[in-house]
Amino acid sequence: MIERPIIALDFPSKDEIKSFLNKFPQGESLFVKVGMEIFYQEGPAIVHWLKEAGHDIFLDLKLHDIPNTVEHSMAGLARLGVSITTVQAAGGVEMMQRAKQGLKTGTTAGEEVPKVIAVTQLTSTSQEQMQEEQLVQASLEESVLHYAKIAQQADLDGVVSSAWEAQKIHDATTQDFMCLTPGIRPEGSEVGDQKRVVTPGKARAIGSNAIVVGRPITLAADPYKVYQNIKKDWKETTK
Template sequence: MGKMEERVMVALDFPNITEASRCIEMLSGTGVYVKIGMQLYYAAGPDYVRHVKEQGYPVFLDLKVHDIPNTALGAMQSLAGLEVDMVNVHVAGGRKMMEAAREGLEKGTPSGSKRPLLIGVTQLTSTTQQMLNEELQIQGTVEETVARYARLARDSGLDGVVASPLEVPLIKEACGPHFLTVTPGIRPVGADAGDQHRITTPEQAFRLGADYIVIGRAITKADNPAQALHHIIQTLRGCEQ
């Protein structure tokens, strides 16, 4: 993996361009990855994604595509044209949808450019055992389900999965050490857990083998986001693999 800064993704969970741009400006020069999710993308659109890329940031466009295979193919073909670095789908969409999503990325990636990494969402970090069994009617434990979904994603040609850091060892065991893991549910010591349940600190996530960690409010809501990021990076230096 690359430098520690390149393995930390800052979630730009803002409602508008003004707030997002203010944060982006304060993170200038840090070399950090940024994650643009549904809220900001729906408010700002593809032009803002292009703008962030032009600022030199690697971008994970977190839109969690989940639709019929042909629609997933078309969506990924369009998103590939933005030349972002990573996109994702829900593994629950099934093998044909995931294979179609990868095909769309390959078709849409401009000649001479690198295809965006394709990552599958296993189970959201807000999912509890009770929700999984009673509401979603999926039997077994969350861990068993995540490992099964990860194997399906790997077999469908995906580059990795989104999962809780707590499930990274299971995923690496099931899919091999080079299958990427992107882990939300990261909370520095003392931070509010919010609506997520399966969480760890940044240090715990890397010690569990996570390739990328996603951090939002602990950085973006800080008075000085660059300083908050720097503090987190410094605590992670001993975890570099």
């Protein structure tokens, strides 16, 4: 269980991230998500900078390529010292296995190997979209559970999924298999482009092991206050 909500730093520049983090108490260690938007602008330097400031990193690049390319890419990412990173489950068992091997290869001796989790279906994807655009005729739930099972088969640490599938994923895998869930919205906040959303407390109650929260915090007038409220809701809820 990751007790701190992971804050999605979905900003286009380091300066905007710096302005945002300045609204938090100096020295507080956060768990933050670095995604494609900022990584493609700033590169590995943004990860180094955040780590030097004392933050833990979820590097969400959703690798999806041939197994050899993914393995070598993961070896490089491991050297950044991130805590968690991602692949697309649709890349298949061999690709996921090679991703895990790359992380092991690239991790400095004595350091902890980063966790690698697989993206099942994006929380912005509806069942209709999946069936009509991906030509996946299974139900959304069946697709998510299938991806979770092959991710476990590949020895990954967990999956990214909607909280609504979390307990069924645990039932199909194990309780220790991580379900990291985006699409988290505090009571009364805007849903935006997410389609399968839950509150922090509800997410924990139905099986999430970690939550990622973006706009409800990053767009708030007082982001630290919102963060504290989300953290309280997340930590105080029991299953």
